[in-house]
Amino acid sequence: AGISATVDGVEVRVGRDAWLGGPDSADGLLSVAAESADAGETVVWASLDGRRSGIIALSDTVRPDAREAVAGLRALDIRPRLVTGDAARPATAIGQALGFSPDEIHAEVRPEGKLELVSRFQDDGHRVAMVGDGLNDGAALARADLGIAMSTGTDVAMEASDMTLVDGRIGSVVDAIRLARRTLGTIRGNLFWAFAYNVAAIPLAALGLLNPMIAAAAMACSSLFVVGNSLRLRRFTPSAR
Secondary structure (H helix, E strand, O other): OEEEEEEOOEEEEEEHHHHOOOOOOHHHHHHHHHHHHOOOEEEEEEEEEEEEEEEEEEOOOOOOOOOHHHHHHHHHOOOOOOOOOOOOHHHHHHHHHHHHHHHHOOOOOOHHHHHHHHHHHHOOOOEEEEEOOHHHHHHHHOOEHHHEEOOOOOOOHHHHHEEEOOOOOOOOOHHHHHHHHHHHHHHHHHHHHHHHHHHHHHHHHHHHOOOHHHHHHHHHHHHHHHHHHHHHHHHHHOOOO
16 A cells, blocks of 8 residues: 655655545646556655655556567467556556456456455466566465466565566567477377377287287387477477567
C-alpha cells in the first residue's frame, strides 16, 4: 500500500491513493494525477501530516521484444495474461500496447491476489506458467505449474521459480517452451523406435526365426538412431535477439 515515516516531527506518507485517505489536495494536483493516469503512468501520492502535498508519476518501459513474445505464445496455443499491481488505467494502456484484450488484463493485484489467480486457473483445469521478476511474484511463481523468473529480477523470484532465463529477454519464454516441446517429442520418438527395434528383433532371434547377429545389429542400430535423433536438437534456432 505504501510506506510511512516521521521526519523531523512530520508524518510523511508515500503510497496508493486509497491508502492515504480522502482527496485532501489542491485541484492542480488532482488534474495532474488524472493526466498522468490517462497517459498510462502509475501515480504515487505523497502527504505531509495528513495533507497531500505531491505526486510521483512512474511509467513502465515495455521490453523491446514483449509484443513479439505475446504473439509467440499465442502461436503456441498458449493464452497469456497480464497480471500487475499497477492501477487499472496504466495497466490497460500497457496491456493494449502489447496486444492483450481487456479480459486478459488483471490490474491492482496484490501478491496474495496473484497467488489466488494462479490457484483459480489451476482449479479450472488449466496448467499455469507464471513469469515474474519481483518480490511480489514469489508466492505465485512457487504455486504455478511452471515458474519462470528473469535473471534481471529479485533473488526471491529466482529462488521460488523452476527455471531462470539468464539472458533477461521475455522472448526467451517462447524459446524455452518451443525447445521443451521439441525435446519431449524427441524423447517420445526415441522410446518408440528403441522399443520397436528390440521388440521386433529379440523375440524372433529367440524363436530361431532370425539370425542372432542380425538381432544384435538391430539393437546397435536402435542406439545409433536414438543418438542421431537427439543430436537434431542442436539445430534448434532461438528467436532473433
